[in-house]
Amino acid sequence: MSSPERFAASSPYVAFDHLATMVALVHADGTCLFVNSAFENVLGLSRRSMLRGSLFDWMVEPATLRDVVGAVLRNEFSISRFEAQLRRPPGSSGDPLPVHVIVTQTDEPDLALVELVEIEQQTRQDREERALDQAQATKELIRNLAHEIKNPLGGIRGAAQLLQMEVESRGLSEYAQVIINEADRLQALVDRLLAPHRKPHVVGDVNIHEVCERVRALILAEFPKGLAVVRDYDTSIPEFRGDREQLIQAVLNIAHNAAQALHERIQAGDACIRLKTRIARQVTVGKQRYRLALELHILDNGPGIPESIRDRIFYPLVSGREGGSGLGLTLAQTFVQQHHGTIECESVPGNTDFKILIPLP
Template identity: 70%
Template sequence: MNSPVSRFLALDLLATPVAVLDGQGMVRFVNAALEDAMGLSRRSLFGVYLPDYFVDPQPMVTALVGAQSNEFAALRYEAQLRRILHNDALPVHVILAPSDQTDEVIVELLPVEQQTRQEREERLLEQAQANKELIRNLAHEIKNPLGGIRGSAQLLEMELDSKELSEYTQVIIREADRLQTLVDRLLAPHRRPHVVSDVNIHEVCERVRTLILAEFPRGLKVLRDYDISIPEFRGDREQLIQAVLNISHNAAQALHERILQGDAQITLKSRILRQVTFGKQRYRLALELHVIDNGPGVPDSIKDRIFFPLISGREGGSGLGLTLAQTFVQQHHGMIECDSEPGRTDFKILIPLP
């Protein structure tokens, strides 16, 4: 048993659940991802008849016969994987192909939910990259003529004798300064160096909690639900504070009505994830930090665009807070997801841990 297992150990590096079967459908090896999916160890799965673990075993039985007779290079179909310990069935996309070894078949089981999530994550990453390029280019295009506009207004003001006309030049200067502030915020993540040190995520949360309660001292509770076993990790503490603060501040502003009623609530919740996949990579450990509020939820009209720059669900909002938060988290090889419905909005920050 040891030599075949050692030959397959590289499969443990894959995020996709994989099983190696003999020609009769008996398990020779399952990787760590399949152990996680089924809730069973590879020792307990060794030698079992894998088709029995499907709601409908017949498609795999037929596929195994086809693989034995070399009828196809690879066969794909949808199935339901029975998870006995979980007492449920997991929808999977099955890819079955003969191995380069005689009397051996490789079965890949891609969870349909995981496949959908991976596609969504890929879209988010592509959008974030496109947003970053758009922001940088747009900010520079605005910045260059802005200095000229402001300088010309100042020179014009020096030539004017009328106080009433000077008020117009002051409007130009003030609006130019406002645009300059906006441009500086757009460029901030790309200008500031990434300062790496040891980060305790709960110190980050406590700093954010203090700042939020200082701004909203009445009608709002900020609850803690921490997993204190989470280790420190290398990261930019100030960037992470800003990311969590931006999300929490948005939540507090969305809770305006509940704050007036006195029952507004934000929960900062930290957890450890094990053997998790996001951003097309599998990580042994990851931090999962939630910012949960009991507000009205994200408007349906912007749900799919909340991380886009200049998109805001609040009148007078700049639409930059979540964009900058996503940028800062991505600089830690992580990502932010949002799940929102009326009465509960959950922003989830995922960051890989060493």
């Protein structure tokens, strides 16, 4: 084993293997003293083969990185950032990968630290952070608003009941009953808004495929004709600790929305929902990195989510369906976040994909 490889295997730099971003320690000529496992995973190459070459060779335009590394090592500045493109390995069909490059000084004068952040990864992390902040703000808003509604609502209903007992006119009694019925409807809505915050988190061993099978049975029971619910499972996924009923409800809410959006294809007999499970490796959720995560996709071949609400589908009371409550996806997001996970959605006509990501032990 060469001295750089021995150094890479035994040095404290292996701590960089715990990062989700690509990291390399680089000499002025581009040769690497160390590359982390994220770099290996992205390029699909072994660390040993990467240490034999120059980091500059992996850039579409190597001159920029070469100049910046040289300037940092000459102490012209301590850190520099720029956008670049990382080449894929020879024989790969993938396009160059857009990256944000950060070059930093180290304590060793002949080494620069080069960090490459996938632009798509950074965008996803920013989106996840916004979603978490929005979900927390929504939770507080819902809780406060619901309590403010409940108190006068009880008074309105009680007054309507008293009025109904006092009036002799049948017409006025019917009006009073309308008030009572609407108050009950609003009370039910408030209870649904508060439900996920009231219900205790019951933790146990969860098999995600038992969750999917339960959802599949419920959907097919409601839509027995014209709809196929296809299984696409990775059966090697291990059990994990979680709230089984919450996860069933989260997946069911998404799948049920999909089935309702498929009504035209159900009539045509070619509607399809696919439940797909996979293992994701080295993922970052909520600024924390996990070695493994469950990736559950709920896909459908429906018309897609209207573009006008696509960025707001997880907000409460936002619905793309007439008569919808707009709470199903909000509750699904809440339940998944209680498992330290996230939900993302990509939708175009003919293909809508809800991806649930939950860290595994």
